[in-house]
Structures are given as structure tokens and as C-alpha cells.
Amino acid sequence: MKLDYLIFAAHPDDAELAMGGTIAKLVDQGTKVGIIDLTRGEMGTRGTVESRDKETQAATKILGVQIRVNLNLPDGHLEPKREFVLKVVEKIRQYKPKIIFAPHWNDRHPDHTGASRMVKEAMFFAGLTKIETSLEGKPQERYRPHKLFYFMQTYEFEPTFIVDISDYFDKKMDSLKAYGTQFFNPGMEGPETFISKMNFTKYIISRAGVYGFHIGKEYGEPFFSDEKIELDLKDYVKYLG
Numbered sequence: 001m002k003l004d005y006l007i008f009a010a011h012p013d014d015a016e017l018a019m020g021g022t023i024a025k026l027v028d029q030g031t032k033v034g035i036i037d038l039t040r041g042e043m044g045t046r047g048t049v050e051s052r053d054k055e056t057q058a059a060t061k062i063l064g065v066q067i068r069v070n071l072n073l074p075d076g077h078l079e080p081k082r083e084f085v086l087k088v089v090e091k092i093r094q095y096k097p098k099i100i101f102a103p104h105w106n107d108r109h110p111d112h113t114g115a116s117r118m119v120k121e122a123m124f125f126a127g128l129t130k131i132e133t134s135l136e137g138k139p140q141e142r143y144r145p146h147k148l149f150y151f152m153q154t155y156e157f158e159p160t161f162i163v164d165i166s167d168y169f170d171k172k173m174d175s176l177k178a179y180g181t182q183f184f185n186p187g188m189e190g191p192e193t194f195i196s197k198m199n200f201t202k203y204i205i206s207r208a209g210v211y212g213f214h215i216g217k218e219y220g221e222p223f224f225s226d227e228k229i230e231l232d233l234k235d236y237v238k239y240l241g
């Protein structure tokens with residue numbers, strides 16, 4: 001299956017947290033969207049691999065993406081090793097997305113910075129004939145997506161563009177609630193983490209509000225692009241209404 005958009009995230013729940021509203025919007029627009037989680041989050045303080053898998057399935061259903069795959073790479077050890085990068089290359093060549101998304105390279109979690117570098121390298125190598133990969137025993141053709149956009153995790157950056165997610169904000173929050181072991185959940189016992197505190201949920205809501213405000217909307221999600229993006233003013237003026 002060919003995809004329009006493919007999101008690479010280090011841990012299950014990262015995609016929902018950083019761009020769940022955008023994902024729900026793209027799906028609703030009738031485009032084909034996939035998420036590839038690089039690890040199962042087995043180093044997480046709360047929840048187990050099994051409980052996190054179930055939560056991921058529930059969140060995936062809420063967002064309605066066509067494909068959700070886990071690469072089973074080791075949590076806590078993401079880095080642009082050639083064998084890891086080639087696994088990302090395989091997925092890019094398999095799904096041929098027009099646009100891919102990755103974590104921004106400057107972040108608090110080493111796996112996010114590692115995943116960012118892995119995806120950037122994979123995007124380049126996927127387009128080289130001499131980088132050989134195979135799918136079910138058959139050699140894969142070279143393919144390079146048009147664009148790589150970075151999503152925001154803990155650290156903030158000056159965005160290149162912001163997506164209006166006002167109509168999809170509730171869906172984003174529902175997809176996050178599916179991760180009952182990870183985020184604020186008064187019914188759950190166990191150690192607190194950076195993201196399980198009520199304050200973190202409040203922060204996510206406030207941040208979406210701040211980026212929404214920047215574009216004159218209620219809620220927004222920010223993205224960064226290294227490369228310049230063309231703007232078709234004819235389409236944009238229509239969009240403005």
C-alpha cells in the first residue's frame with residue numbers, strides 16, 4: 001500500500017502526543033496515513049509491553065490510520081546505526097510516502113534525538129540504488145519522499161508551519177486517554193513520571209492553545225522543515241475563505 005504520510009516515532013504514544021490532531025485531520029481528509037513506532041517502549045516506568053500494545057491498538061482505532069507497525073528496535077538505544085537506519089529505509093521503500101514525519105533532533109529524550117537522525121539518514125539512503133534492501137525476499141526499488149517534517153516533543157522550536165487542529169483536538173485527547181498507563185490517570189497506582197502528572201496534560205492543552213493562537217485558531221500543532229516550502233497563493237487564498 002502506498003501512503004501519503006508516514007510518521008516515525010520513537011515510542012508508542014509519541015505520535016499521538018506530538019501530532020495526534022494533525023493525524024486525525026489528515027485521515028479525515030481522505031489521505032492515507034501510517035505510523036511506525038520504532039520501539040515498544042519497554043523501558044517505560046509505567047505499564048508493560050503488553051498493556052502498551054493494547055493501548056496503542058485502541059489509540060490507532062481512534063485516529064483511524066491505515067497502517068501502524070512496530071519495528072521492535074531496542075528502547076533506550078535508538079541511534080543512527082546502519083542496521084537501524086536500513087530498517088527505516090525498508091519501510092520508506094515499502095510504503096512510498098510523499099511526506100514523512102520524525103521527532104525534532106533537539107529533545108530531552110535521547111531516543112527522540114536518535115530517532116530523528118535515523119529517519120533523516122534513511123530518507124537520503126532510501127533514494128540511493130546502491131543501498132540494497134529487500135521485502136519478502138524481493139529487492140526493493142529506491143524511493144525518496146518529497147519532504148521530511150519534524151514534530152515537537154518536549155523541547156520547543158520556532159515552527160516553520162502550524163496545522164489547525166481545532167476540530168480534531170478532542171480526538172487527539174481521546175487518543176491520549178487510550179494510553180491509560182502513561183498519562184494522568186487518577187485510577188492508576190504506581191510511580192509518577194514526567195508525563196503522568198496532571199500538569200503535563202495541562203501543558204499539552206495549553207501548548208496546543210498557544211500554537212493555535214499564533215494562526216488565529218483555537219488549537220494548533222507546530223512543525224519544522226529544514227527545507228523551504230513552496231506556498232501556492234491561489235490555494236491559500238481559497239483556504240482563507
Ligand SMILES: [Zn+2]
Nearest residue numbers: 010011014109
Ligand atoms: Zn518518546
